[in-house]
Amino acid sequence: MTRRLTWALPPALLLAAAFLYPLALVVRQSFRPDTGGTSLQPYTDVLGSVAFREALWTTVWLALAATACCLVLGFFLALVIAFVPFPGAKAVARFVDVFLSFPSFLITLALLFLYGTVGMANGLWTEVTGAASGPFRFLTTPWGILLAEVTYFTPFVMRPLLAAFSQLDTAQVEVAASLGARPGQIVGRVILPEALPALAAGGGLVLVLCLNEFGIVLFTGAKGVTTLPMLVYSKAILESEYPGACVVAVVNVLVSVGLYGLYRVVSRRAGA
Amino acid sequence: MTGIRFERVSVAYDGTTVLDALDLTVEPGEVMALLGPSGSGKTTALRAVAGFVRPASGRVFLGGRDVTGLPPHRRGIGMVVQQYALFPHMRVADNVAFGLRAQKVPRREIPARVAEALEMTGMGEYGRRYPRELSGGQQQRVAIARALAVRPGVLLLDEPLSALDARLRSGMLAELARLHRELPDVTILYVTHDQVEALTLADRIAVMDRARLQDVGTPRELYRAPRTEFTASFVGNANLLPVTVGSTGVAFDGVELQVDTQGVAKGAAATLCVRPHLVGLGPGPNRLAGVVGEIQWRGATHRLYVDVGGHRVMADVRELRRPPAPGEAVEMHFAPEDAVLLAAGVSRD
Numbered sequence: 151m152t153r154r155l156t157w158a159l160p161p162a163l164l165l166a167a168a169f170l171y172p173l174a175l176v177v178r179q180s181f182r183p184d185t186g187g188t189s190l191q192p193y194t195d196v197l198g199s200v201a202f203r204e205a206l207w208t209t210v211w212l213a214l215a216a217t218a219c220c221l222v223l224g225f226f227l228a229l230v231i232a233f234v235p236f237p238g239a240k241a242v243a244r245f246v247d248v249f250l251s252f253p254s255f256l257i258t259l260a261l262l263f264l265y266g267t268v269g270m271a272n273g274l275w276t277e278v279t280g281a282a283s284g285p286f287r288f289l290t291t292p293w294g295i296l297l298a299e300v301t302y303f304t305p306f307v308m309r310p311l312l313a314a315f316s317q318l319d320t321a322q323v324e325v326a327a328s329l330g331a332r333p334g335q336i337v338g339r340v341i342l343p344e345a346l347p348a349l350a351a352g353g354g355l356v357l358v359l360c361l362n363e364f365g366i367v368l369f370t371g372a373k374g375v376t377t378l379p380m381l382v383y384s385k386a387i388l389e390s391e392y393p394g395a396c397v398v399a400v401v402n403v404l405v406s407v408g409l410y411g412l413y414r415v416v417s418r419r420a421g422a
Numbered sequence: 423m424t425g426i427r428f429e430r431v432s433v434a435y436d437g438t439t440v441l442d443a444l445d446l447t448v449e450p451g452e453v454m455a456l457l458g459p460s461g462s463g464k465t466t467a468l469r470a471v472a473g474f475v476r477p478a479s480g481r482v483f484l485g486g487r488d489v490t491g492l493p494p495h496r497r498g499i500g501m502v503v504q505q506y507a508l509f510p511h512m513r514v515a516d517n518v519a520f521g522l523r524a525q526k527v528p529r530r531e532i533p534a535r536v537a538e539a540l541e542m543t544g545m546g547e548y549g550r551r552y553p554r555e556l557s558g559g560q561q562q563r564v565a566i567a568r569a570l571a572v573r574p575g576v577l578l579l580d581e582p583l584s585a586l587d588a589r590l591r592s593g594m595l596a597e598l599a600r601l602h603r604e605l606p607d608v609t610i611l612y613v614t615h616d617q618v619e620a621l622t623l624a625d626r627i628a629v630m631d632r633a634r635l636q637d638v639g640t641p642r643e644l645y646r647a648p649r650t651e652f653t654a655s656f657v658g659n660a661n662l663l664p665v666t667v668g669s670t671g672v673a674f675d676g677v678e679l680q681v682d683t684q685g686v687a688k689g690a691a692a693t694l695c696v697r698p699h700l701v702g703l704g705p706g707p708n709r710l711a712g713v714v715g716e717i718q719w720r721g722a723t724h725r726l727y728v729d730v731g732g733h734r735v736m737a738d739v740r741e742l743r744r745p746p747a748p749g750e751a752v753e754m755h756f757a758p759e760d761a762v763l764l765a766a767g768v769s770r771d
């Protein structure tokens with residue numbers, strides 16, 4: 151017993167020092183208004199503000215929508231890579247691995263080059279039509295952020311799915327076909343149920359990452375779109391309003407943990 | 423009733439021919455065994471029937487209908503593979519119901535059909551279990567029930583018993599024979615590399631080697647009168663002796679042997695095939711004299727390996743009271759009608 155404790159102690163201490171202590175500092179700061187003392191004042195201020203509630207809503211729906219899109223798109227793409235024989239399928243699967251190592255802002259930057267106000271698409275448009283500016287402005291809207299997040303996070307769903315698909319016995323697929331199941335039925339009744347755990351794992355990861363995504367939102371330069379991490383940034387760095395920033399950070403953490411917990415419960419219900 | 427017909431079916435992977443112009447007809451209701459060594463193209467032939475490999479040339483017919491271009495789910499076959507391939511996330515009953523649901527069998531008929539199929543394979547009690555809660559033999563029964571539930575005209579079995587241990591295997595072999603008696607209309611293509619399975623179960627055996635069909639016939643024909651050296655040695659054991667054909671018999675190692683030489687040109691080189699259990703010990707017609715190299719006791723029989731002029735001749739004789747010792751000279755004989763003469767050139771090429 152004591153032996154086990156001795157082994158558990160160093161990692162626990164390390165965890166506390168590296169993670170829990172700074173977190174505790176943030177929480178403590180969130181109860182210390184600039185006017186001095188300890189009170190719930192920062193909370194009532196922040197939670198009462200329209201900016202906060204809009205940021206909370208934007209964050210949650212963007213994360214949920216991005217996760218849903220990533221799951222659908224990732225499942226479909228992984229399915230094609232794993233089961234449709236085409237030359238280069240291996241290379242594509244390999245590329246997915248590499249893609250995971252890219253920083254998120256890189257994707258946003260690439261999208262800026264394509265669809266930004268001075269990007270290729272708009273450039274082409276102005277050249278051809280002679281208009282002063284192009285029609286592609288969605289990048290600075292929530293849809294732009296959604297596009298960037300889906301682009302960047304879909305491989306996070308594909309990776310565990312591809313691993314799961316490679317474990318799946320192809321004989322099962324063949325037997326199902328011989329029994330009269332069409333490709334759609336095989337996907338729905340054999341492949342999808344067996345891939346649910348992997349799908350749930352990928353989805354959970356994407357959900358949490360999206361809730362906390364900062365780089366993508368910053369790089370799209372969407373002025374009107376504020377998410378919780380952006381709000382923390384602007385309060386802390388731009389306005390030097392630390393207690394408020396800490397309140398938003400605490401809420402961000404709670405939302406992350408809460409939604410992730412809910413997600414696990416739901417996906418476990420679904421049999422994953 | 424549905425028969426199977428291969429019409430010059432060839433399959434190649436990356437330029438290597440793994441099935442070479444297969445011509446084979448399986449009659450409706452017949453059990454045809456595809457027998458051959460590993461890599462001879464048996465599974466490939468079966469997969470061509472199921473629709474999982476597309477022949478480079480040739481046609482496949484099911485019940486007289488050309489199905490060469492038809493996708494697997496529209497062929498109406500049942501398939502059982504070596505590793506069961508049950509759906510792990512479904513209970514046994516749902517596994518068996520899978521094909522019925524896929525084929526849109528009316529919902530209220532399904533439970534009865536599932537129960538019937540499970541009953542037939544002796545798995546009636548296990549409908550609520552998951553595959554992982556079953557032994558290998560039970561899983562294979564479920565796989566067979568799943569294939570039979572859709573009442574296929576053609577049942578494809580790819581080494582269905584090879585993952586089972588020897589005792590279970592002989593039990594399942596008897597069960598498969600019983601199933602076929604109960605379902606005489608189902609045409610069965612049975613892939614195996616085990617000659618006992620093929621001899622026991624099949625109405626006819628197709629012997630395959632190196633992508634080619636070597637021989638087709640009833641087990642008895644192939645055993646009694648093999649047409650090639652390969653068939654002779656693969657279907658049952660055989661002594662294969664190089665001989666020269668004479669006018670009334672053949673010459674083996676300078677000794678005249680009386681055998682039927684019909685159909686083989688005089689003076690030609692040929693191979694004489696004699697089954698070990700048809701070789702007797704002691705003097706007699708068609709005498710072979712040699713020296714015992716090795717002797718094995720096999721319970722009811724003794725197996726003798728006798729060196730006759732540099733050739734090894736096997737003899738299976740009833741258990742001997744006083745078996746000869748290695749190095750002892752012995753005489754053997756066989757009846758002229760028990761030998762088959764194989765013309766050279768029809769041997770495995």
Ligand SMILES: Nc1ncnc2c1ncn2[C@@H]1O[C@H](COP(=O)(O)OP(=O)(O)OP(=O)(O)O)[C@@H](O)[C@H]1O
Nearest residue numbers: 435436440458459460461462463464465466467615
């Ligand atoms: N998908 C594939 N790609 C390339 N070569 C293949 C493929 N499937 C089979 N082969 C080759 O085709 C040949 C015949 O294979 P097949 O599976 O038909 O043999 P088999 O007679 O069933 O052997 P076994 O008794 O070992 O199952 C083998 O040499 C095998 O390596």
Ligand SMILES: [Mg+2]
Nearest residue numbers: 464465466580
């Ligand atoms: Mg095989």
